[in-house]
Amino acid sequence: MTITDTWRPSAVEQERIAYRRRRAIRSVLLAAASTAVLGTLLAVGVTNSPGWPRVKESFFDLAVAQDSLPAILDGLVLNIELLICCALGAMALGLLIAVLRTLRGPVAFPVRALATGYTYGFRGVPLIIVLYVMTLGVPGLRLSGMPSTLVLGGLALVIVYGAYLAEVFRAGIESVHPSQLAAARSLGLTYRQTMRHVVLPQAVRRVAPPLLNDTVALQKDVGLVSLAGPIDAVRAAQIQVAEHFNFTPYIVAGVLFVLLALPLIGVTDWVTLRAARRQGARS
Amino acid sequence: MSPVLQCRGLRKTFHGSVVLDSLDLDVAEHEVVALIGASGSGKSTLLRCVNLLERLDDGTIHLGGEHITDPRADADRVRRQIGIVFQAYNLFPHMTVLQNILLAPVRVHRRARAEAEQAARTWLDRVGLGNRAGDYPDRLSGGQQQRVAIVRALVNNPRLLLLDEVTSALDPELVGEVLSMVRELKGDGMTMVLATHEMGFAKQVADRVVFLDGGRVLEQGPPEQVLGDPVEARTRQFLSRIIEAGRL
Ligand SMILES: Nc1ncnc2c1ncn2[C@@H]1O[C@H](COP(=O)(O)OP(=O)(O)OP(=O)(O)O)[C@@H](O)[C@H]1O
Ligand SMILES: [Mg+2]
Numbered sequence: 001m002t003i004t005d006t007w008r009p010s011a012v013e014q015e016r017i018a019y020r021r022r023r024a025i026r027s028v029l030l031a032a033a034s035t036a037v038l039g040t041l042l043a044v045g046v047t048n049s050p051g052w053p054r055v056k057e058s059f060f061d062l063a064v065a066q067d068s069l070p071a072i073l074d075g076l077v078l079n080i081e082l083l084i085c086c087a088l089g090a091m092a093l094g095l096l097i098a099v100l101r102t103l104r105g106p107v108a109f110p111v112r113a114l115a116t117g118y119t120y121g122f123r124g125v126p127l128i129i130v131l132y133v134m135t136l137g138v139p140g141l142r143l144s145g146m147p148s149t150l151v152l153g154g155l156a157l158v159i160v161y162g163a164y165l166a167e168v169f170r171a172g173i174e175s176v177h178p179s180q181l182a183a184a185r186s187l188g189l190t191y192r193q194t195m196r197h198v199v200l201p202q203a204v205r206r207v208a209p210p211l212l213n214d215t216v217a218l219q220k221d222v223g224l225v226s227l228a229g230p231i232d233a234v235r236a237a238q239i240q241v242a243e244h245f246n247f248t249p250y251i252v253a254g255v256l257f258v259l260l261a262l263p264l265i266g267v268t269d270w271v272t273l274r275a276a277r278r279q280g281a282r283s
Numbered sequence: 284m285s286p287v288l289q290c291r292g293l294r295k296t297f298h299g300s301v302v303l304d305s306l307d308l309d310v311a312e313h314e315v316v317a318l319i320g321a322s323g324s325g326k327s328t329l330l331r332c333v334n335l336l337e338r339l340d341d342g343t344i345h346l347g348g349e350h351i352t353d354p355r356a357d358a359d360r361v362r363r364q365i366g367i368v369f370q371a372y373n374l375f376p377h378m379t380v381l382q383n384i385l386l387a388p389v390r391v392h393r394r395a396r397a398e399a400e401q402a403a404r405t406w407l408d409r410v411g412l413g414n415r416a417g418d419y420p421d422r423l424s425g426g427q428q429q430r431v432a433i434v435r436a437l438v439n440n441p442r443l444l445l446l447d448e449v450t451s452a453l454d455p456e457l458v459g460e461v462l463s464m465v466r467e468l469k470g471d472g473m474t475m476v477l478a479t480h481e482m483g484f485a486k487q488v489a490d491r492v493v494f495l496d497g498g499r500v501l502e503q504g505p506p507e508q509v510l511g512d513p514v515e516a517r518t519r520q521f522l523s524r525i526i527e528a529g530r531l
Contacts, residue, residue, distance in 0.1 A: 188363035
């Protein structure tokens with residue numbers, strides 16, 4: 001099926017290529033110029049405002065920033081650890097709940113009802129309340145082998161986010177066309193095999209963008225465990241603020257959070273784009 | 284010899300409208316049966332019922348003497364003996380051609396991957412797709428996807444192959460490709476039931492043509508007789524409309 005290719009762009013096509021190139025260069029130059037103008041205006045406006053020296057002193061003090069950085073980084077390690085554990089836990093739980101909700105038959109009724117009740121309930125309750133109940137209430141039971149506050153806080157996050165992710169996964173499962181199920185069953189695959197090899201792979205691919213989006217949201221919420229004691233980056237910054245009588249540590253923590261989120265947001269955009277391309281290729 | 288497929292008194296309704304109405308049909312070993320009939324006459328529904336994808340309202344189906352519409356029968360095990368090819372191919376978009384074909388042999392029939400892959404590649408070569416094994420379905424033309432879907436059903440060595448309008452989405456040249464493939468299968472002795480609107484297709488490969496009307500078999504017989512000199516007025520009417528549309 002190889003066709004020998006002796007194609008050379010015609011004069012018309014060459015003219016089009018040259019025109020497009022000129023347009024591209026012009027757009028880049030324009031964008032650079034307008035960015036420079038806007039940036040200068042903003043910088044001049046802010047630094048010339050009457051209160052700027054005082055704001056600069058209390059929010060952008062380099063010495064304080066340097067001094068507080070190690071403590072905040074220590075806290076950030078906790079954020080990252082919690083994020084990884086909770087994201088994986090919430091995805092696993094969400095997927096499990098979503099699959100349980102698709103089960104049919106009388107034996108599965110209680111399981112189905114429980115899963116449905118869970119997604120309804122925990123999407124409604126504020127995260128902070130679940131967190132307080134888990135970290136302050138549950139230890140009150142004085143059971144032996146009670147996990148640490150940190151683990152209980154992480155569990156609270158997993159439980160709440162699991163409910164959201166379950167709905168994301170369910171939407172994905174329902175978006176797989178019934179003819180795909182018919183094809184799989186007609187080949188003799190059991191219901192479980194059909195789920196595992198045909199439905200879930202397609203469902204997960206389709207919901208990858210919203211899934212990653214929720215992970216970015218989770219990244220910001222993991223810090224809430226500090227309400228129960230453990231010191232995360234924001235709590236560490238708060239302590240530093242009190243020590244230095246200066247707000248710079250908050251800015252440091254904020255910048256670190258953005259830096260942490262950037263790769264995740266980048267991956268989300270990339271996955272979304274790829275999914276859109278694949279859709280386009282198919283239609 | 285007892286028939287491979289034996290349908291007795293099949294009845295199927297959708298929301299009160301009767302699609303199949305005490306339908307009887309036998310298919311013998313190595314026989315190729317073409318189902319014809321107007322759009323909506325229940326051809327696809329019949330094939331889906333045989334494959335247990337739809338539940339009957341009444342009647343029985345036996346496959347190789349086994350009563351498969353018994354609720355105690357293991358539907359997954361029954362389906363393993365039947366291959367079906369859908370009108371819309373229904374390939375799995377997240378798997379390559381080879382993965383599509385190997386899913387059932389490896390996961391369901393527990394065949395060794397190397398041996399199954401060998402069989403799959405032999406089939407792909409036979410249908411002229413030997414070099415497309417690693418492609419995803421969305422990179423293939425309609426005719427190529429249809430042939431992959433047929434191979435996916437065939438690689439499991441079914442006792443019975445059901446083909447639902449495998450040529451309706453294809454242009455005449457591609458119809459020829461699929462037609463010659465079906466004819467080769469017939470040469471191999473495959474038992475087949477195919478629903479079709481292509482009377483030429485029916486004439487060339489079928490041992491018997493079955494005309495469905497009002498949910499029953501109104502007329503059946505050798506292709507020359509049913510298509511050339513039908514007894515029933517309804518059949519004649521149907522065929523004359525087809526001739527008008529230029530499809531005979
Ligand atoms: N899942 C369903 N729900 C409701 N009605 C259905 C369903 N499947 C089929 N039908 C109805 O059953 C009738 C027969 O449909 P079927 O697809 O078997 O016809 P067909 O002979 O294959 O037609 P065609 O030649 O157009 O493919 C149609 O009237 C259709 O509307
Ligand atoms: Mg049909």
